[in-house]
Structure formats: C-alpha cells, structure tokens
Amino acid sequence: MRPALRRLFLLALSTDSDALLHAAEWETRCLHCRRRLRLRDDGEPLGHATLEHVVPQAWFGKRAAKALTMLVGDDANDPRNLAIACAACNHGKGMSHDARGPKDERARVVVERLLERRLARWREPAAP
Numbered sequence: 769m770r771p772a773l774r775r776l777f778l779l780a781l782s783t784d785s786d787a788l789l790h791a792a793e794w795e796t797r798c799l800h801c802r803r804r805l806r807l808r809d810d811g812e813p814l815g816h817a818t819l820e821h822v823v824p825q826a827w828f829g830k831r832a833a834k835a836l837t838m839l840v841g842d843d844a845n846d847p848r849n850l851a852i853a854c855a856a857c858n859h860g861k862g863m864s865h866d867a868r869g870p871k872d873e874r875a876r877v878v879v880e881r882l883l884e885r886r887l888a889r890w891r892e893p894a895a896p
C-alpha cells in the first residue's frame with residue numbers, strides 16, 4: 769500500500785474513539801454496520817477494512833455539498849472526513865449514494881447522518 773494512503777488509515781484510526789490499539793493491531797468498527805475490523809499497527813488493513821471518505825471526494829467544490837464539506841474544513845482528507853468501513857458497506861455507499869451527487873436529497877441525508885456518526889466518534893489524536 770502507498771505510504772500516503774497508509775497515513776490516511778492511521779489518521780482515521782487515531783481520531784476514532786472506537787479504535788483500540790493492542791498487541792500490534794488496531795481494532796475498530798465499521799462506520800456503517802459496526803462490524804469488527806482489524807488493521808496492522810502501521811495502518812495496513814487485515815481482511816476487509818477500507819478507508820471511507822464520509823463526504824465523497826467528488827462532492828468537494830460543489831455548491832450543493834458546501835454545508836457538508838465546510839464541516840470538515842473543505843478538505844476531503846481531513847481526519848474528520850476519514851473513517852474505517854468494511855469493503856461491502858463502503859462500495860455499497862459509493863454505488864448507491866455518492867454517485868448520485870449532492871443535489872440528490874436522499875444521498876445528502878445519508879452522508880449527513882454518516883458524518884454525524886463519524887463526528888460522534890471523534891477523539892483528539894494523541895500528542896506525538
């Protein structure tokens with residue numbers, strides 16, 4: 769895995785109050801279905817953990833998504849916008865909601881709820 773991507777996994781984990789590091793492994797829960805997911809301590813997924821951009825990357829810079837993107841500093845890779853999700857949930861969201869774009873009200877509501885859930889799991893990263 770590219771180091772830049774691994775860094776994003778670690779950003780998501782270190783700011784997720786559901787993520788615990790023990791015995792050189794991270795354990796957390798899928799943002800969608802709360803299934804247990806494991807990653808190596810260096811951010812490499814074990815099994816089906818994927819990196820979720822809660823507000824889809826393609827929505828940034830779009831007026832209809834402004835109210836959502838501003839909540840994460842208008843930066844798709846802001847840690848508040850990053851979460852760990854299982855592959856099935858992540859791809860399911862991508863296909864059914866992200867692709868419709870922020871003008872679709874149902875898609876917007878789904879992303880809004882997910883972002884609320886992500887922010888409820890927020891924790892400040894430990895000092896380096």
Ligand SMILES: [Zn+2]
Binds near residue numbers: 798853856857858
């Ligand atoms: Zn899931």
